[in-house]
Amino acid sequence: MKPKVTPSVVKNCQAEETVSSLLAQNPSLSPGEAATKLFGKKEKTGKPSSDADQDLSPSSAEDLQLASSCGRWGPTRPGELFLRVYHDVLCCLEADPLGGVVSPALIGTYGSIPLSVIAPLVDLIRHMSNVIVRAKKEVLFATCSWSASDAIDLISDALKELSRRAGARGDRVVVKIIFDKAGPKQFVNPHQKVPVEVYTGEKIKLPHPNEIPNLELEVSSLHVPLLGTLHAKFMVVDRQIGIVESNNMENNANMEMMTHLEGPIVDSLYDSFLITWFEALNPPLPSRNYTATQGGFSTSNEPSFQKLFDQGDTREQQAIVQDGNEAKEHLAPHNPGDPHYDDTLAAEITRVQAMYSPRPGESRVSAINRHLNDTSKSKAKLTAPEPKPGSEFTPYIAHKKEDMPMAVVSRRPHGSPSNADAFVPQNEAFLSCIRNAKQSVFIQTPDLNAFQLLPALAAAVKRGVEITYYVCLGYNDAGEMMPGQGGTNETFAAKLCKELSPQERSLLHVHWYTAKDQSKPIHHQFSQRACHVKLLIADGHVGIQGSGNQDTQSWYHSQEINIMIDSEATCRKWREGIERNQNTGTYGRGSQEDGEWRDEQGNEAEGATKKSAPPISWVKGAVGMAKKLQSKGGF
Numbered sequence: 001m002k003p004k005v006t007p008s009v010v011k012n013c014q015a016e017e018t019v020s021s022l023l024a025q026n027p028s029l030s031p032g033e034a035a036t037k038l039f040g041k042k043e044k045t046g047k048p049s050s051d052a053d054q055d056l057s058p059s060s061a062e063d064l065q066l067a068s069s070c071g072r073w074g075p076t077r078p079g080e081l082f083l084r085v086y087h088d089v090l091c092c093l094e095a096d097p098l099g100g101v102v103s104p105a106l107i108g109t110y111g112s113i114p115l116s117v118i119a120p121l122v123d124l125i126r127h128m129s130n131v132i133v134r135a136k137k138e139v140l141f142a143t144c145s146w147s148a149s150d151a152i153d154l155i156s157d158a159l160k161e162l163s164r165r166a167g168a169r170g171d172r173v174v175v176k177i178i179f180d181k182a183g184p185k186q187f188v189n190p191h192q193k194v195p196v197e198v199y200t201g202e203k204i205k206l207p208h209p210n211e212i213p214n215l216e217l218e219v220s221s222l223h224v225p226l227l228g229t230l231h232a233k234f235m236v237v238d239r240q241i242g243i244v245e246s247n248n249m250e251n252n253a254n255m256e257m258m259t260h261l262e263g264p265i266v267d268s269l270y271d272s273f274l275i276t277w278f279e280a281l282n283p284p285l286p287s288r289n290y291t292a293t294q295g296g297f298s299t300s301n302e303p304s305f306q307k308l309f310d311q312g313d314t315r316e317q318q319a320i321v322q323d324g325n326e327a328k329e330h331l332a333p334h335n336p337g338d339p340h341y342d343d344t345l346a347a348e349i350t351r352v353q354a355m356y357s358p359r360p361g362e363s364r365v366s367a368i369n370r371h372l373n374d375t376s377k378s379k380a381k382l383t384a385p386e387p388k389p390g391s392e393f394t395p396y397i398a399h400k401k402e403d404m405p406m407a408v409v410s411r412r413p414h415g416s417p418s419n420a421d422a423f424v425p426q427n428e429a430f431l432s433c434i435r436n437a438k439q440s441v442f443i444q445t446p447d448l449n450a451f452q453l454l455p456a457l458a459a460a461v462k463r464g465v466e467i468t469y470y471v472c473l474g475y476n477d478a479g480e481m482m483p484g485q486g487g488t489n490e491t492f493a494a495k496l497c498k499e500l501s502p503q504e505r506s507l508l509h510v511h512w513y514t515a516k517d518q519s520k521p522i523h524h525q526f527s528q529r530a531c532h533v534k535l536l537i538a539d540g541h542v543g544i545q546g547s548g549n550q551d552t553q554s555w556y557h558s559q560e561i562n563i564m565i566d567s568e569a570t571c572r573k574w575r576e577g578i579e580r581n582q583n584t585g586t587y588g589r590g591s592q593e594d595g596e597w598r599d600e601q602g603n604e605a606e607g608a609t610k611k612s613a614p615p616i617s618w619v620k621g622a623v624g625m626a627k628k629l630q631s632k633g634g635f
Helices: 007-014 019-025 031-039 050-054 061-068 080-093 121-133 150-169 265-277 303-309 317-327 345-354 364-376 425-436 453-462 489-498 552-556 568-580 614-628
Strands: 108-120 138-142 173-180 191-193 215-224 234-237 241-245 254-262 396-398 404-408 440-444 466-471 508-512 535-538 542-546 562-566
Touching (some): 019 031, 031 265, 080 562, 108 265, 108 568, 121 150, 121 364, 138 265, 150 173, 150 215, 173 265, 234 265, 317 396, 396 568, 425 535, 425 542, 425 552, 425 562, 489 508
Parallel strands (some): 138 173, 173 215, 440 466
Antiparallel strands (some): 108 254, 108 404, 138 234, 234 241, 241 254, 535 542, 542 562
16 A cells, blocks of 8 residues: 555654754753654664555545645645655655654745855855854754865865954854764764864864864764765754755865755754764754744845845846956955955855956856866866857856745665665655656756666656756766666666657656766766766756765665755756756757767767676776775765
């Protein structure tokens, strides 16, 4: 029979107590103790019965009404597709109420997104560093890979500036940072405090306490052996601003995506951070008795932000381009080692856009090539033509204030090498979007090979849904060849095409990431251009953005965080940003026969992985998996 939302799940979703509210009442508790007190310990792996796995019949009107009663939607009203997905997410919580790494009462909520960023990694960190220096009470930051890089330098500079500003006010600010790090100690306790002498060393490069005298900095690591990686990437500042992003903290060639969130959704992210941190908080967090739901803060109240929308619901990106052109002569770039912070989000947008503006004698596409080479530490040659007016690269995307239904659709880490931990909120959100979509599904992800996706995508195409997905050529290919890892993107695309008739394939569009300065994909092995965006949009209005890839590691092992929204306007701006800031749709189209990319002469891209028999591919895979599990680069 089809999974149902049980009375115990309804009770937990409608309860007043959460991990964060219990800690506010009793700060001496650790988040782990609070979670156990409220929900007990996880009883079993998230795996549905075989009958439930087969019954994919649509939820009834009564099911949707029950699901709606399990969210705190405020002034918003979720649509039918959102509620169908949300219902299926809630069905996962009977076995493990904290399977979504958030208290059930905070899964369904609402909020707004004043800013989205689709850009190279360092441009995302530029915004994060600006948010950090404006903090008044606390900064909570979780990520996966952490290694010496421009990204770390920007964050370290921001922490020093935050300490300076806090000192000038006579305040102290609490900062908690947690990242993934596998080691022998994690077999005893997956959570390990990182000593000062380690986090100030050359590999991590955070400031010494003497350099930030007005901050209370604590650093921790999390890894559940063997494969339970902390892959969630998010930040909460003053319990007023939430950031959910795709990026690690390292130097790489990736295009990434971030959303800046405000409103009650921030309480959900705050709760998720506490559950992730798990251990005692010393000192207790200053904002424990304040909630974002109480209001009082909104970027949309800033006059400079309001001015962005004087001429319409969403500011035309062309106006942002013009502002960048005019400001390039007098606005210094906000760089690691030479920071230039802005007081408002509107000013940030202009400063970053100026970095993409042509210098004297330089074409616009040459400026993009220069910037992408600078951020990727590479020397990729320019091959793309000049972008047409209206299609310029605009990394920062402002959104007019719109409260929208939101849900946290995440998953816990699962260390066992088996792929049994499948029935979890993240996976059900992805699958439910695909099986309930009526018109279209768009996906961008580095890898797409989770085994449950093959029948789901094929079934969607067969019922007339248009499927478009953008993936990266060669991303972690060696590691993906290992048994149980799903295979390479090329292998998966060929399998999917084989499931479809020639007529059905007309609804399937496989594309390979092509950077804005390129006219063809560049294989990941060259470390010049890659894409790390994680985004799914169903029927043009339900979107899921976050840290979760569509691969085996993210689906069955890593801890992830993702936000699901119901907003046609925001999803439209996301899709426009995807198309403006890359050439994947124009030059990356794969064959309708097998999904692979070939040039006009029928040649595959340089470096394309050659198909190998299993024993040979497993040897390649063993080497690749070892690289994938290193402290940087793989996730």
